[in-house]
Amino acid sequence: MKQRSFDLLAVAGIFAAYTVTIRLALDTDLAGSLLGGLANTIPVVIFGLAVRHIVLRWLVGRPVALQLGAHLLLCAAFATLSYWLLIMLLGLFVGASPEGFVIRPFKAGAVAWQTLENVTTYALIAAISHLQAMHKAAPAVADPAPAAVDAVPADSTDAAPSRYFVRIGDELRPLDLDTVVSIGGADDYAEVRTLTGKHLVRVTLAEFARSLDPAKFARVHRSWIVNTHYIASAEPAGGGRLLLHLENGQTVSTSRDGARLLRDRVI
Template structure:
């Protein structure tokens, strides 16, 4: 099965996404730049709107941005590990839940930070709250900031972690190349356990429990897989039947598939019917 990397391709065939992806800053760099930018912006806003001078504006900005820094890091990890691998509908549902949670959490932490700031500056411990337009504006900021965190998570995931090599093959592919750091690593199709749709990408989990993204949609990936080994059990999940240990009913015509790497995935009614059709 011939494989050709981007370096071996003709100039017109080389994927521009690879070169652009290699120039992406690290997650830590994006995080640091974002926090520094927000701190600068909040300082300027508070200096203009509050009659407290630049030192007071900076301390108030810190009281707002420090809690945000912790929340942004925590919610990025949640998005990266638990939300982005899911189907588009599931992701939308999670965003509807997480956005207000993020906004309310930031609001509560800002109140605590401002209370501590007053205690340091004035020597008094007084807990205050926002009300009216100020409360609405604070919560709206929280939702917008959550959207920025989610946008960064999508951009970094799609641009950095997806396979950066084009697959050039005829017929069902047997292996392909993916990038790990500066190295190109071959992935044997037989080692794949599950493939999950993630927008225009597919997230692959191998028998060694390693995960990576490939720049193919789930439908495109399915067309290139050996049809006798792989089965689409859900709109967003393909499994390798070689790694199926057992399948059990899950109610309402669905089935739960237990795989050799310890994963358990649920087949839809259509997927369960397709699996039963494989029974000899």
């Protein structure tokens, strides 16, 4: 499922859950329930998107202690700002008049309940963000679909070939290995990613690895080979692993052996 579709379904689910809960718990009319659901959903969407951006951009792959401290601060900010915006919106939606609107803070018990709800919501958003980061770093599962093509070496000499041909139907198209950023393996298929696109080919990762130039390509994980010329940056990911940021925007998590292989190239 694409990210946008997932986000839209999540927002719709949150709005529906709040609306139904308000309707049943407070016995309000339909209009009041919808406005209450909207007031509760807007803070989650606004600050939830901010949290996801911060987690994916700045926290993934950082040391555990740093992540823990950052999450505590982010959680406090999320809970406080969400409560503040909620009471603002409730005053605007429910208590508005030609003279303005009245902001009524919750009573102590309601504040405690709302804080618990905000903390729980933050935990879910942070957990989903980390799962999304792991999914991006993990190899895509190759689907044996008609789009899959065969990879044919340009030559059969012992030297590592500089170019492959990919067979698409009856047509052969060149695939210059110098443009390959990464190769992900899944069963009998390999997903070859370049700066401009990707190809699913019927070649195992082990077969690819045997024909690549070890000076350029490194098998950093049992499921990933990367072109070291396209590693934009690398950062510790805990447990002796590295998180590689590639120049095509891809993120790949190495194994400990893969990280050691790259560290051996550090001068």
